Amino acid sequence: MNSTQSNGTSLQIPVIDLSGANAQIADKLIDAVAQVGFVFVNGEGLGFTSQILNEAFALSKEFFTSPIEEKEKCAIQANNIGWSSMHAETLDPKKQKRGDFKEAINFGEFVNGKAQQSLAPTLAPHEANLHHFSVLCHELCMKLLRLFALGLRIDSSKGGEEYFSSRHDPLKGPSGSVLRLLHYPAVAKDESVMDNVVDIRAGAHSDYGSLTLLFQRASQPGLEILTPSSTWSPVPVYPPGTEANAFPPILVNIGDLMHFWTNGLLKSTVHRVVFPEGESEDRYSIAYFCHPLDKVEIEAVPSEMIKERGRESEQQNGKTITAEEYLKKRLAETYGWGKQQDAAQG
Numbered sequence: 352m353n354s355t356q357s358n359g360t361s362l363q364i365p366v367i368d369l370s371g372a373n374a375q376i377a378d379k380l381i382d383a384v385a386q387v388g389f390v391f392v393n394g395e396g397l398g399f400t401s402q403i404l405n406e407a408f409a410l411s412k413e414f415f416t417s418p419i420e421e422k423e424k425c426a427i428q429a430n431n432i433g434w435s436s437m438h439a440e441t442l443d444p445k446k447q448k449r450g451d452f453k454e455a456i457n458f459g460e461f462v463n464g465k466a467q468q469s470l471a472p473t474l475a476p477h478e479a480n481l482h483h484f485s486v487l488c489h490e491l492c493m494k495l496l497r498l499f500a501l502g503l504r505i506d507s508s509k510g511g512e513e514y515f516s517s518r519h520d521p522l523k524g525p526s527g528s529v530l531r532l533l534h535y536p537a538v539a540k541d542e543s544v545m546d547n548v549v550d551i552r553a554g555a556h557s558d559y560g561s562l563t564l565l566f567q568r569a570s571q572p573g574l575e576i577l578t579p580s581s582t583w584s585p586v587p588v589y590p591p592g593t594e595a596n597a598f599p600p601i602l603v604n605i606g607d608l609m610h611f612w613t614n615g616l617l618k619s620t621v622h623r624v625v626f627p628e629g630e631s632e633d634r635y636s637i638a639y640f641c642h643p644l645d646k647v648e649i650e651a652v653p654s655e656m657i658k659e660r661g662r663e664s665e666q667q668n669g670k671t672i673t674a675e676e677y678l679k680k681r682l683a684e685t686y687g688w689g690k691q692q693d694a695a696q697g
């Protein structure tokens with residue numbers, strides 16, 4: 352089996368309904384992310400609607416099909432914001448001969464509803480929609496973060512249910528959170544540009560932040576996660592039991608910072624995006640990478656559930672590492688960020 356083949360082993364990712372979120376749901380959520388690192392949540396009732404998603408994906412398509420000169424005007428900067436072109440990012444540099452078969456655009460935090468970056472002509476009229484989408488994403492993350500704190504039984508003297516959410520409150524300061532539109536063009540299998548062994552839509556990686564939300568579209572699969580037995584398991588767009596939903600459930604996964612924060616209890620699982628077998632269509636996805644506020648110090652979470660677990664050093668220059676330093680360190684270690692601009696993750 353080469354590095355881009357799947358073996359079809361399928362790992363069940365739990366689906367959790369967050370309506371009426373309570374302690375029982377928090378326990379289920381913690382179990383899911385402690386075991387698999389991924390969980391599906393039903394987006395209905397969380398502000399997302401078919402219309403909002405259809406509009407966001409239509410806008411994404413419009414942007415990616417616009418002239419390259421327009422996209423270049425909002426090219427990605429060292430602050431991780433903007434458009435990254437086809438093959439510009441290499442998520443698995445040790446294995447990949449060529450960069451990911453994808454393009455993407457990152458939106459940083461909006462201030463008073465305004466993007467803090469130049470928007471391409473296709474996007475500028477839709478600034479309010481993009482802002483609204485990122486607000487919905489952040490609100491869902493805050494809900495999940497409250498449930499994580501509840502499930503980890505953080506004492507009220509240490510912040511209780513608000514332990515994580517208060518450290519992700521955009522009113523208290525900036526963070527590295529990013530809304531990202533992704534486009535993976537379809538490629539005919541016999542096309543000469545396509546080398547099955549070296550080409551991959553997104554190389555194997557784990558995300559860097561606290562948690563990631565991922566929105567997928569029907570008939571555009573391709574995401575796979577690495578199982579504990581080191582096989583690749585395809586991730587469905589509509590997991591069993593959700594086929595009748597108005598839109599696919601939202602996929603949530605834990606990032607490396609949360610893994611580190613919880614001494615590895617919550618797992619950041621390696622994943623990748625492959626070309627599906629046979630005829631494929633373009634894949635569009637939307638990700639929201641949620642990060643703590645830049646200034647937050649990542650001390651071990653005050654929970655008895657993680658106390659006994661070993662911890663990597665949290666010190667940097669004798670001080671507890673902050674979320675901002677953690678992100679910069681990860682980007683630099685993994686991608687040589689700052690030396691070369693081949694990374695654009697959130």
Ligand SMILES: O=C(O)CCC(=O)C(=O)O
Binds near residue numbers: 553558574622696
């Ligand atoms: O597009 C996808 O399905 C996954 C993207 C992803 O894993 C990432 O951008 O970190």
Ligand SMILES: [Fe+2]
Binds near residue numbers: 557558622
């Ligand atoms: Fe990812």
